[in-house]
Amino acid sequence: MSFETDPRLLAHSVALAPMPLCDVRLQDDGRFAWLVLIPRVVGATELDDLSRDQRIALMDDVTRAAEMVRDLGRAMGRPVEKLNVAALGNVTAQLHVHVVGRRRDDPLWPDPIWGRGEALRLGEAELARLARGLEPSAGV
């Protein structure tokens, strides 16, 4: 069985450069600096479906994503004040990790973001601009 990404994880997001374990998606939602990491492991739904080496690689990818989310917050003009990192999967079971930048003035603070409110679409041009800023070559 080859690795496939659930289409629900592809919607309203764009791909960034892949990380060692994970595919990375920039979410199209101007409310938050928000990346989703998807480990390229067939059939994984829980963290402990990964081997220990894969879990360590995931933690390394999440740590890199945390830096990127802070860069993204600055590029959106809304520097991140708190990170929210979560592997939930109640709606889409395929293992994925949200790395979200939060601010005290964001529309859902201090509540979690999932399942609440409506996304604020950035539009293709702005999404492309933000994605370019996160490319490894961008030196952010």
Added chain:
Amino acid sequence: MSFETDPRLLAHSVALAPMPLCDVRLQDDGRFAWLVLIPRVVGATELDDLSRDQRIALMDDVTRAAEMVRDLGRAMGRPVEKLNVAALGNVTAQLHVHVVGRRRDDPLWPDPIWGRGEALRLGEAELARLARGLEPSAGV
């Protein structure tokens, strides 16, 4: 500065045996099999406040907690169907990781559990029974 736990992380929970990096609290909420892990690292609020070795130790503790949450769900008569693992910290900034067992018939499914609904207190005797079942000597 010595390590201290934010009192809000101590409320409505009981201590279980400490893990290599983290203190572990069993939450007093009959709606969910729910543990909170608190890395014993002074001043940490974000995952990347930890060293890489500490992050790996955290992932190991989370993996062990995932097994314990499944044991807990069985002991509560509500076997876990999906794990939710999250480091949020919007209300209590001190770094802590929730490991929560979810079921399709739980009162908040598929939404996240934080900031919604009222806890269902288990009572001291039931909380103590569940905590005993999670002791390393219990062989669960």
